[in-house]
Amino acid sequence: MTRLLDIQNLDISLALPGGMLHAVKDVSLTLDRGEALGIVGESGSGKSMTALALMRLLPRSARLKAARLAFDGQDLPDLDDRTFAATIAGPRIGMIFQEPMTSLNPVYTIGRQMTEAAIARGLLSASAARKKAVDLLDRVGIPDPEGRMGQFPHQMSGGQRQRVMIAMTLMLDPDLLIADEPTTALDVTVQAQILDLLDDLRRERQMGLILISHDLAVVAERTDKVAVMYAGELVEQGPAKQVMFAPQHDYTRMLLDSIPRLDGEPAHVAPVRKTDDEVIAARDITRLFTSRKGLFGPRREIRALDGVSLSVKRGETLALIGESGSGKSTLARILLGLDQPSSGEVSMLGRPLAELPATERARFVQPVFQDPYTSLNPRRRLSEIIARPLVLRREGDSGSRLAAVKEAMEHVRLPARLLHAYPSQLSGGQRQRVAIARALVTRPEALICDEPTSALDVSVQAQILKLLEDLRREMGLTTLLITHDMAVVHETADRVAVMYQGRIVEEGTAADVLSNPTNDYTARLLAAAPRFGDGAPVTEDAR
Amino acid sequence: MTSTDFSIPVTPAEDGAETALTPGQIFRQRLFGHTGFLIGAGLILIIVVIAIFAPLIAPHDPFAQSLSARMLPPVWVEGGNWDYLLGTDQNGRDYLSRLIYGTRVSITIGLGAATVGLLIGVTLGVIAGYFGGWADHAISFLLTAQLALPGLLLAMALVFIIGPSIWVVIGIVGVLHWTYYLVVTRAATQRIRSQDFVAAAAASGASPRQIIWHEIMPNLLSAIIVIFTFELGIAILAESSLSFLGVGIQPPTPSWGLMIAEGKQAMFYRPWLVILPGICLFLLVIGANLMGDGLRDITSPEGRNE
Structure with a gap:
């Protein structure tokens, strides 16, 4: 019987302004009915290119070469x-x-x-x-x-x-x-x-x-x-x-x-100097959005947050979990002072957020956003981007600011030669490091990380999570981590709060919530997280 | 960190290798590697030099009339002579000298009017895009009102009422040509405003003014440059139209539009009277457009057409 799909020695190259890029190199695959x-x-590994080649959807500049590219016995290039x-x-x-x-x-x-x-x-x-x-x-x-x-x-x-x-x-x-x-x-x-x-x-x-x-x-x-594909090549098949x-x-x-996993020991260790100081405390936050259809249409109200109370203590990592639309990003914006709650109050180390001047707030809390491709100004160099919070606070002169920028880059393990690069010259992981460096340069008490790794590849995600963990250990940083990935929570968080439709439905230590969820929605989230099955992971003896 | 061994090389610049060059070097490389920009900038440079040094270059006084030398053809047409390279007009004034002085009017009005339009359009566009709400409603209404007015007719009426002078023409052409700036900057500002780097700046305590100047403006720059050069061409043509219709620059000041208007009665017998200033206009406008496209490519961080 002929194979449904038979690909032998597929090569795809793309003509780029800088020369030819070999997107797929010598890939052979077969598939039966x-x-x-x-x-x-x-x-960038070439996995989508391989699929697009089958559908003749490759970009115009692509050149395809294959010893055999047959579907159900029919040679496709013919x-x-x-x-x-x-x-x-x-x-x-x-x-x-x-x-x-x-x-x-x-x-x-x-x-x-x-x-x-x-x-x-x-x-x-x-x-x-x-x-x-x-x-x-x-x-x-x-x-x-x-x-x-x-x-x-x-x-x-x-x-x-x-x-x-x-x-x-x-x-x-x-x-x-x-x-x-x-x-x-x-x-x-x-x-x-x-x-x-x-x-x-x-x-x-x-x-x-x-x-x-x-x-x-x-x-x-x-x-x-x-x-498994890596840099255009098939490194393993079976x-x-x-x-x-x-x-x-x-x-x-x-x-x-690199895959964060629910079983196994978390890399995370208990906070170095945990105290009962509430770095961030939110009490009874409600946020209503009103919209109108057209200029004179009827008013509609959406309750994005409904009586949310939350506190993050010094030195701990609190994970906030929820689906898209559950209100977790709105809460983050309010905690950052980017949005005002309709009712309720946020305070930082006992001082009401509303009374803090904007530049003073930067001392308390700084954000790291989800998409590193939109969180850096494409028109500014790294040195300017990272120093900007200092300039806004009128802190130091250009010399001391440059020193602070270099120190922050060192903290996030970015090479100093990138100081004058533009964001477009960096990879996604490097960009996220820049965003973290910018957040750290004012030496804030707390970071609010809104899905900091969900736009990144899994190996880069592991690096960024490790970096955040290292920083927490070195600088005693307090972190509010917003995520949807239960395994990430297991690996990094001390405490967990679960949000569903604008409310906090469950809160507790990470170990408790992950082992005995009391809420339906939390249980569903946990069940949805991919597992490794029963077989003993061989990755352990690889070390 | 053993895991860093597996970073995937997506582009050659991935590891920041390009930063080996200083920013100035990269800029110069792009500047001199862009053919379109070099041609456009060369044309504009030549025309600007001619405008500045007009008194030194022009062979004759552009206002001096000579009844004996009326309607002479250019030197390559039968009956032309080397004293008047491009011939003379109906009042016996040297056509080449008038074309040379005409660059002054065109450049001044083009730059002036495009700048007036830029200031109005970009200010309104950024305000509407950044603040939204009622400011946006009001400015959008203004835009609709402006678009509903017949521009050239209004310009004619205004010049007629206020009285013609080069400054009045600049003001009026500028006030009538801000809509492109507004439409483009408003949409771009709305898009940029929703990006995370603006939120990051706000979280560091930046005021709206600081966000607009430091975060948004640099991202609008390439769009503004392109519209500016585009509007430069339009403003020069608008001046020519007004002058042609008799409500722009008044004789005897030399202006290309006015020269075309004066030459039109004799167009079939002495076509060069219309063709020569037409070529000048064409070169100036295409130079401005080529330079604008080039500047857009050169100033964007990724660079284009490399």
Whole structure:
């Protein structure tokens, strides 16, 4: 029997202004019907390029070379673009993308988008296509599929849109489904459901599935074999269990080590000099947002925070957990003084925040944001960015400020040669280090880190978390860490507060909350966190 | 930290290797590597030099009339002579000298009007984009009102009422050309304002004024430069239109637009009277646009067209 997919010695190079970049080097992969292949790697590893090459979606400047690139016995490079679009892309190979918020067309109804391809190709009549679409929506777990057909994408949540995308690709009954980071943009509780759905559908329909992800733990649970890519090369390939529990290559081992895990000893140690001083204390914070439709429309109220009380003691790390929309970022903005609460009071070391002058506040609390690509001014050099808080406080002269900048860069392990670089010359991890250096330069009492690692690769995440832990130890820093990742909490936090729909639903020490959650929502979050299964992790004896 | 061994080289500049060059070197490299910029800046430089040294360059007094030397053709047309390289106009004034003096009017009005528009448009745009709410509503209303007015007609009416002079023309053309600045800077300010580096500055205690000048303005710069050079061209053409219609620069002051207007009756017999000032206008406007595109590429941190 011919293989469903047979790729031998695939090379992809991109013409960049600075020369040729070999995005994919000598990659060979095979896949049988009904089999699931996971491709794992960090950003820039070439995993998406490999998938895009199959769909002929490579950027214009890309050059492709392969000894064999065959789908179900058919050599793909032999087909011209028209035949490929008519016979392969869609009916034979379907693809799901990362961002469900932008992969549906906002101006057409769900029904029209689902049936369009089948009708246009003359595969189904309008009524048959509609019936099939309703069935598929029902199958992927969309409630009231009949009613949903007339709705627009903005009326659905991110998870539902991703389900619609999956149903849409199934309309043409493809033999191979490529899912490129299908759950990265979704909340963890939704992530598990979508992955289970993909896995079930594959078994049901005997489809081939290629699951591309940066998360080795997630992929290994749901695929038969796993390929690990690093810098364009395939460093390891094999049965999922083997790659997971007996990794051969150093890089795979490093990747496995970087994943924060719920079992095992936390790297975190108890605070050095914990006292009962409340560095940050929030009492009964409520924040209402009012909006109007148009200039004279009716007023609408949204209660983003509802009576939240919270305190962070000196030297401790408090983790604040919750889904997107739970109000945790609004709370962070209020604690930073960027937003005013509708009622309630925030105080820093006993002084009400509202009475502190803005530049004085910088002495107490500084932020580290989620996305290092928007948190640094692209027009300023590192030296200016890090020194800016000092300039605003009129602290010292240019000489002493430069010394402070160099010291802060040393704290976050940034090489001094980057002093005059622009943010665009740095990688994501380096940028996040700059953001931390800027936050530290005023020697604040506390840091508020809003998802500081969720935009970063898993190995970089491990480095940044380690850095925050080191800084806490060296400087006795107090940290409020906002995250959605239970494993990160387990590794770094002393105490945990769980937020759900604008309220704090559970609070306690990290050990207590993670072992006996009393709240439903906390339990769901915990269940959704990827686990390593039963096999003994081999990473231990690798050391 | 053993894990750092596996950082993925995404671009050659990833490890900051580019910083081996000093910022000045990078800037100069880009400046002299950009053909479009070099051509545009060269044209503008030549025209500015001509404008400044007009009295030294011009072979004749641009105002001196000579009835005996009326309507002479340029030297390459039959009947031309070397005394008047580009011929003379209907009053016997040397056409080359008038073109040379005309650069002064065009450059002054172009720069002046584009600057007036910039000050109005950018100020309003940043205020509307940064503060939003009622300020935004009010300024957007102003924009709609401005866009609903027929610009050239209004300019003609205003010049007619106030009386023509170079300063009045600058003021009026400028006041009528701020809408592009407003639209672009307002949208860009809204986008930049929501980015985390603005929040980081606010958390360090920066006031709105400090945020606007230090965080937002540098990011608006390339857009403003491009609109400025674009508006420079438009303002020069607007002056020409007004002068052509008789409500801009008044004779006998030499202006390219006025020269085209004066030459139009004889256009079919002596086409150079219209073509020559037309070429001058074209070169000035295209020079401004090329220089603007080049500056945008050079000043952006990532650089473009490298």
